[in-house]
Amino acid sequence: MKIQGHKRAPETVMLRLSRYHCLLGEIGGERPSRRITSRELADALGLSEETVRHDLKHVGVEGRPGAGYDMQELRDALQDYLELGPNHPFIAVGNGDILRGLEVTFPSRDFGLQPVAYFSDRAQDVGMRVGEIEVQSLDSLGSGGVIAGSSLALVACAPEAVDVTLDALSCAGITGVLMLTPVLRPAHPEGMGITYFRLPCALKALVSGPIPVALTAESAACEGPHGCSE
Amino acid sequence: MKIQGHKRAPETVMLRLSRYHCLLGEIGGERPSRRITSRELADALGLSEETVRHDLKHVGVEGRPGAGYDMQELRDALQDYLELGPNHPFIAVGNGDILRGLEVTFPSRDFGLQPVAYFSDRAQDVGMRVGEIEVQSLDSLGSGGVIAGSSLALVACAPEAVDVTLDALSCAGITGVLMLTPVLRPAHPEGMGITYFRLPCALKALVSGPIPVALTAESAACEGPHGCSE
DNA sequence: TAGATTGTTAATCGATTAACAATC
DNA sequence: TAGATTGTTAATCGATTAACAATC
Numbered sequence: 001m002k003i004q005g006h007k008r009a010p011e012t013v014m015l016r017l018s019r020y021h022c023l024l025g026e027i028g029g030e031r032p033s034r035r036i037t038s039r040e041l042a043d044a045l046g047l048s049e050e051t052v053r054h055d056l057k058h059v060g061v062e063g064r065p066g067a068g069y070d071m072q073e074l075r076d077a078l079q080d081y082l083e084l085g086p087n088h089p090f091i092a093v094g095n096g097d098i099l100r101g102l103e104v105t106f107p108s109r110d111f112g113l114q115p116v117a118y119f120s121d122r123a124q125d126v127g128m129r130v131g132e133i134e135v136q137s138l139d140s141l142g143s144g145g146v147i148a149g150s151s152l153a154l155v156a157c158a159p160e161a162v163d164v165t166l167d168a169l170s171c172a173g174i175t176g177v178l179m180l181t182p183v184l185r186p187a188h189p190e191g192m193g194i195t196y197f198r199l200p201c202a203l204k205a206l207v208s209g210p211i212p213v214a215l216t217a218e219s220a221a222c223e224g225p226h227g228c229s230e
Numbered sequence: 231m232k233i234q235g236h237k238r239a240p241e242t243v244m245l246r247l248s249r250y251h252c253l254l255g256e257i258g259g260e261r262p263s264r265r266i267t268s269r270e271l272a273d274a275l276g277l278s279e280e281t282v283r284h285d286l287k288h289v290g291v292e293g294r295p296g297a298g299y300d301m302q303e304l305r306d307a308l309q310d311y312l313e314l315g316p317n318h319p320f321i322a323v324g325n326g327d328i329l330r331g332l333e334v335t336f337p338s339r340d341f342g343l344q345p346v347a348y349f350s351d352r353a354q355d356v357g358m359r360v361g362e363i364e365v366q367s368l369d370s371l372g373s374g375g376v377i378a379g380s381s382l383a384l385v386a387c388a389p390e391a392v393d394v395t396l397d398a399l400s401c402a403g404i405t406g407v408l409m410l411t412p413v414l415r416p417a418h419p420e421g422m423g424i425t426y427f428r429l430p431c432a433l434k435a436l437v438s439g440p441i442p443v444a445l446t447a448e449s450a451a452c453e454g455p456h457g458c459s460e
Numbered sequence: 461t462a463g464a465t466t467g468t469t470a471a472t473c474g475a476t477t478a479a480c481a482a483t484c
Numbered sequence: 485t486a487g488a489t490t491g492t493t494a495a496t497c498g499a500t501t502a503a504c505a506a507t508c
Binding site for chain 1: 238241244245247248249251252253256274275276311312313314318320324325326327328329330331332334335336337338340341342343381382384386387388389406407408410411412414415423425427428429430431432433434435436437438
């Protein structure tokens with residue numbers, strides 16, 4: 001029942017906006033309140049400063065010529081534009097191992113994201129504790145209705161469980177899914193946005209040489225031999 | 231010491247080529263040898279048929295007007311162009327949990343990818359078995375030299391360990407890295423191509439509404455309410 | 461004021477889509 | 485031959501880069 005206010009910027013831009021938001025969260029901790037220029041942002045993320053300014057136009061913050069943008073203001077504006085809460089809730093679906101592993105690999109709270117529930121498709125995982133959270137059965141997700149305030153899910157279940165999972169998530173009111181499980185074309189529940197991270201494809205595309213990129217994803221590379229202690 | 235033969239197609243195209251390769255691997259098992267049209271490929275992956283034909287031009291396979299492409303020939307050509315072996319080796323770096331979890335979530339062998347070594351940055355994980363593979367210490371990677379025949383790595387270590395990991399991988403001769411750990415700007419060893427999957431950014435970009443996309447990544451979505459048994 | 465950086469418009473570049481003739 | 489689908493060229497679209505005047 002959420003109303004789409006503004007017209008969203010193109011996907012490419014949305015992705016970069018969230019990178020600015022992540023970056024500001026990181027350096028905001030260091031130097032609390034100061035100004036930051038489009039050049040600084042650009043350098044930090046490997047973009048051009050024009051791109052940054054163009055992107056920022058979308059969110060409607062005003063910079064000060066000669067001085068740059070107010071960090072606090074910029075971060076707030078981004079958060080607003082992205083419709084993010086200060087500790088934005090999300091749920092995750094996957095086997096117990098990957099849920100536990102992700103807590104280390106992806107410390108979501110450091111990025112302003114808060115896991116609020118974990119679900120597994122494996123019976124053996126149910127009841128296990130991962131961090132502060134007790135793993136629930138996928139069935140309880142399907143029947144249980146809406147998960148408190150969350151519309152976001154990270155899915156890393158087994159390939160066989162993808163369709164069931166998406167159905168259950170849809171019923172639970174999830175509208176945005178980040179899919180880590182590699183599937184070619186899952187059944188797309190209506191009203192659900194899915195972003196795919198295709199591990200096998202990204203790996204295959206990497207083989208034939210450096211200088212690869214994925215969008216989610218920007219990347220850099222340099223030719224020449226690497227200097228090792230060998 | 232690999233020589234770059236052909237000029238690589240643009241990144242977007244490379245990514246789609248690897249999707250075709252994955253798809254052919256999947257349906258190749260079902261119906262062994264037959265022809266497939268650009269329309270079929272396009273429909274299966276949510277692309278336009280013109281895009282498919284353009285992409286396929288890059289790899290240099292010839293289709294037959296009125297009939298389509300020979301599936302076997304196409305798959306071989308893609309494999310060739312992507313410089314993939316039939317069971318292409320890769321290594322993975324991450325904590326024991328995520329390594330074990332990924333075996334389920336991402337059954338790499340089904341996609342023609344073969345994990346040949348696992349490394350962890352946590353002492354407690356060393357010696358543990360994940361599938362057939364014994365987890366080694368990250369240190370042994372740094373000192374050990376080249377890993378048999380592999381130049382590809384999937385990295386899902388802790389954020390603190392990213393720089394160390396990349397250095398070690400570089401020394402071990404790894405030239406392509408798929409980075410799951412979210413880091414803004416890691417030190418890039420020379421000659422290494424890194425693709426980033428930015429979990430926090432992708433999640434944040436998903437919040438403000440359906441119809442998101444990431445490149446790695448295509449996605450679809452529809453407006454309107456979803457039909458649930460509620 | 462001078463210096464720096466923004467906001468904005470125009471130019472370039474690349475990728476996708478459309479159109480259609482060539483071909484099996 | 486007729487039908488279908490490829491290969492290829494042109495048109496469109498969007499995103500990035502460049503240029504520069506406006507402004508703090």
